[in-house]
Amino acid sequence: MEALLTLVTPTALPDVLLVTPARHGDHRGFFSESWNRARMAEAGIDIEFVQDNHSFSLQQGTLRGLHFQSPPHAQDKLVRCGRGRLFDVAVDIRRGSPTYGHWVGEELSFENGKQLLVPKGFLHGFVTLEPETEIIYKCSDYYAPECDGAVRFDDPDIGIDWGLEGAEVVLSAKDEAAPLFADFTSPFTYGETS
Numbered sequence: 448m449e450a451l452l453t454l455v456t457p458t459a460l461p462d463v464l465l466v467t468p469a470r471h472g473d474h475r476g477f478f479s480e481s482w483n484r485a486r487m488a489e490a491g492i493d494i495e496f497v498q499d500n501h502s503f504s505l506q507q508g509t510l511r512g513l514h515f516q517s518p519p520h521a522q523d524k525l526v527r528c529g530r531g532r533l534f535d536v537a538v539d540i541r542r543g544s545p546t547y548g549h550w551v552g553e554e555l556s557f558e559n560g561k562q563l564l565v566p567k568g569f570l571h572g573f574v575t576l577e578p579e580t581e582i583i584y585k586c587s588d589y590y591a592p593e594c595d596g597a598v599r600f601d602d603p604d605i606g607i608d609w610g611l612e613g614a615e616v617v618l619s620a621k622d623e624a625a626p627l628f629a630d631f632t633s634p635f636t637y638g639e640t641s
């Protein structure tokens with residue numbers, strides 16, 4: 448039977464949530480409310496998003512991350528895949544958090560319609576699993592380049608399993624030059640960001 452409600456399920460990291468909006472299918476395809484502020488507030492996700500981002504990656508193996516914006520322009524992000532498939536990752540960087548440095552990853556695709564809520568105090572990154580993949584995400588603060596920060600996607604202390612198995616990744620120059628986790632001081636403190 449068709450699911451009529453948006454499903455909100457926890458991931459292995461408390462505060463990072465998997466959101467699966469209902470899809471109403473018919474002979475034309477489907478219709479889905481990808482964001483409904485009132486309904487999500489009832490489900491405990493009460494966020495005022497102010498900016499939507501859309502990026503397109505040509506090649507499979509394009510990796511963007513791991514990124515954050517520091518306070519006072521920290522961002523909650525609600526991430527979904529508009530076309531293709533990607534592996535989306537959040538890393539807890541709230542100093543003093545019981546899960547500091549832990550990561551969680553979810554496959555988001557056009558097919559599965561899943562969304563990942565990446566709160567303030569977490570690094571965010573993704574790798575595309577297909578060519579010509581699109582990502583769309585809502586942000587709770589505006590782009591503030593002076594608050595932009597990054598950590599290496601392949602940091603050994605974080606140890607994310609991107610499923611790359613030695614395949615080459617396509618990176619920006621900024622991500623290529625990102626610092627290691629050990630050389631990074633997080634601007635977030637557990638309890639102050641969520």
Ligand SMILES: Cc1cn([C@H]2C[C@H](O)[C@@H](COP(=O)(O)OP(=O)(O)O[C@H]3O[C@@H](C)C(=O)[C@@H](O)[C@H]3O)O2)c(=O)[nH]c1=O
Pocket residue numbers: 500502511512514515524571572573589590619621
């Ligand atoms: C993030 C961002 C970038 N830009 C510009 C700056 C630059 O000229 C161009 C590309 O920027 P970047 O290389 O930072 O784009 P990208 O590597 O895709 O950065 C994004 O990665 C994912 C993982 C995130 O979580 C986002 O918050 C953001 O950091 O777009 C904006 O105008 N507004 C924005 O909100």
